[in-house]
Amino acid sequence: MGVRTGTAFIAGLRDSREVWLGDERVTDVTTHPAFRGAIESLARLYDMQHEPAYRELLTYPSPTTGEPVGLSFLIPRTREDLARRRQMIKTWADATCGMMGRSADFLNTMVTAWAAKRDYFAQQSPACAERVWRYYEDCREGDLFLTHALLDPQVDRVKNRAEQDDPYLCLRIAEETKQGLIVRGAKMVATAAPFADEILVWPFPPTLTEAEAPYAMVFIIPVAAPGLKIICRESFAHPDQYADHPLSARFDEMDAVAVFADVLVPWERVFLHGDTRLVAQMYVGTRIREMTAHQTNTRLLSKLEFVYGVLCLMAEAIGVQNAPAVQEVLGEAATYVEILRSTLLMGEQGAQVDPSNGVMYPALQPLQVGRTWGPRIYPRLMEIMRRLGAGGLMQLPASSAAFDSPIGRELEKYYRGARISAQDKVALFKLAWDLVGSDFGSRHTLYELYYAGDPSMLMAGFHREFDKAACVARVKEFLAQPSSTAGSAVRTGQRPVPPLE
Numbered sequence: 083m084g085v086r087t088g089t090a091f092i093a094g095l096r097d098s099r100e101v102w103l104g105d106e107r108v109t110d111v112t113t114h115p116a117f118r119g120a121i122e123s124l125a126r127l128y129d130m131q132h133e134p135a136y137r138e139l140l141t142y143p144s145p146t147t148g149e150p151v152g153l154s155f156l157i158p159r160t161r162e163d164l165a166r167r168r169q170m171i172k173t174w175a176d177a178t179c180g181m182m183g184r185s186a187d188f189l190n191t192m193v194t195a196w197a198a199k200r201d202y203f204a205q206q207s208p209a210c211a212e213r214v215w216r217y218y219e220d221c222r223e224g225d226l227f228l229t230h231a232l233l234d235p236q237v238d239r240v241k242n243r244a245e246q247d248d249p250y251l252c253l254r255i256a257e258e259t260k261q262g263l264i265v266r267g268a269k270m271v272a273t274a275a276p277f278a279d280e281i282l283v284w285p286f287p288p289t290l291t292e293a294e295a296p297y298a299m300v301f302i303i304p305v306a307a308p309g310l311k312i313i314c315r316e317s318f319a320h321p322d323q324y325a326d327h328p329l330s331a332r333f334d335e336m337d338a339v340a341v342f343a344d345v346l347v348p349w350e351r352v353f354l355h356g357d358t359r360l361v362a363q364m365y366v367g368t369r370i371r372e373m374t375a376h377q378t379n380t381r382l383l384s385k386l387e388f389v390y391g392v393l394c395l396m397a398e399a400i401g402v403q404n405a406p407a408v409q410e411v412l413g414e415a416a417t418y419v420e421i422l423r424s425t426l427l428m429g430e431q432g433a434q435v436d437p438s439n440g441v442m443y444p445a446l447q448p449l450q451v452g453r454t455w456g457p458r459i460y461p462r463l464m465e466i467m468r469r470l471g472a473g474g475l476m477q478l479p480a481s482s483a484a485f486d487s488p489i490g491r492e493l494e495k496y497y498r499g500a501r502i503s504a505q506d507k508v509a510l511f512k513l514a515w516d517l518v519g520s521d522f523g524s525r526h527t528l529y530e531l532y533y534a535g536d537p538s539m540l541m542a543g544f545h546r547e548f549d550k551a552a553c554v555a556r557v558k559e560f561l562a563q564p565s566s567t568a569g570s571a572v573r574t575g576q577r578p579v580p581p582l583e
């Protein structure tokens with residue numbers, strides 16, 4: 083065991099999984115045009131782990147076998163470990179232009195966070211903690227590709243799970259048997275589910291009333307489990323059309339709903355169940371927030387760098403790179419890259435060891451800034467791209483093959499840029515369109531808005547958790563000054579402002 087090759091990853095997907103694309107039951111996801119491009123991109127990531135140029139960056143020796151295993155399974159004990167994790171994640175993200183939000187390192191990170199805090203699961207039973215640890219080891223040694231399905235179907239968001247008109251609309255425990263839990267209901271939206279090995283399931287948002295105890299569960303299930311149906315959205319992939327659809331040909335991750343028709347989840351894979359308090363607090367209590375934010379911010383940084391690079395090249399392509407108004411928006415885009423980089427590094431710099439398990443966790447607050455600003459930054463970058471590209475995003479031949487057709491000479495003349503050939507400008511602007519305007523691109527803006535949850539809830543949560551005591555106290559102190567001395571609190575040095583560290 084140890085790190086898998088791309089071929090081994092692909093071979094593992096040829097099983098009895100029930101994947102639906104419209105009215106078609108997909109017999110082999112690995113060859114189907116809707117999935118092939120993304121699967122090949124993921125396979126490439128697995129292959130990179132074996133290449134001498136990347137091996138050190140992407141793997142570390144398994145604590146049990148000494149063989150190389152994926153570095154996203156490394157439980158960080160030092161700041162250097164966190165930096166190594168970031169470099170690993172960034173290397174994979176750069177290889178996919180930041181376009182694959184659910185590459186394997188994301189869920190590897192979640193399982194690793196659970197393993198590091200397995201004591202949390204011991205509150206249900208010591209066996210649960212052991213299961214979590216064993217699963218983490220299996221995953222690490224088998225180099226599995228996981229996804230997750232957390233949300234209830236979007237039916238009536240004002241009612242909780244137990245109040246819906248059908249008790250089995252949201253995923254619910256139907257029966258407890260000797261073998262495990264029988265679960266019935268659905269979960270959305272599981273990105274990459276058609277080509278994942280297994281799916282992690284738990285309820286999000288993690289709010290549960292006592293009446294929702296049958297909905298309180300944390301488990302993992304193979305995608306090929308009997309009774310599990312994966313229902314895909316429309317495909318945005320354009321297989322093999324790298325020139326005309328450079329991103330969607332490679333990176334359409336696919337999103338799906340997982341329908342559980344009385345699926346047996348063996349006890350070995352049940353980590354929590356029936357305890358609303360434990361399940362509700364698991365997200366915060368196992369500190370997966372810190373660990374996954376470190377991963378998602380790194381991935382987003384890679385994507386923002388890529389988008390910024392495209393914007394710079396677009397400006398040059400049409401000769402406007404020195405116009406002050408254009409430089410202003412390019413400068414704005416650059417600040418977004420720097421915001422992500424800074425919050426990530428601040429998260430690492432402020433990392434502290436949790437004395438309960440000796441694990442080095444990055445500081446949450448700076449990372450949450452990246453998480454809360456991502457949904458604002460990305461749509462703004464797309465707005466900048468539309469404004470900059472303007473009609474050029476439409477001045478594109480239907481197919482790049484037109485350059486070899488009788489209209490090729492007209493294209494060479496009229497489709498070129500300021501100092502760029504027509505072929506190169508068309509390639510660049512087709513890339514921009516795939517980011518900003520294609521169905522794939524629209525999905526990415528939606529992804530950045532929602533992948534970490536409802537953006538308004540995220541921002542509101544940041545305010546609730548923010549350490550506001552000192553800020554509020556200073557204002558109160560100012561207001562409490564006699565009117566003749568108001569405004570002099572800082573000068574009088576009654577409460578010196580602590581220096582920035």
Ligand SMILES: Cc1cc2nc3c(=O)[nH]c(=O)nc-3n(C[C@H](O)[C@H](O)[C@H](O)COP(=O)(O)OP(=O)(O)OC[C@H]3O[C@@H](n4cnc5c(N)ncnc54)[C@H](O)[C@@H]3O)c2cc1C
Binds near residue numbers: 229271
């Ligand atoms: C492209 C994409 C990929 C995703 N991938 C994954 C994945 O891999 N795994 C996964 O588990 N999830 C995934 N998600 C789901 C994601 O976590 C959710 O979209 C996000 O948490 C928001 O939940 P929702 O979509 O159910 O929105 P909803 O909760 O239905 O919200 C819709 C709107 O209604 C408002 N609203 C909701 N409830 C209330 C209320 N009670 N009162 C007033 N207003 C309300 C919200 O503010 C929002 O504006 C993905 C989503 C997208 C778009």
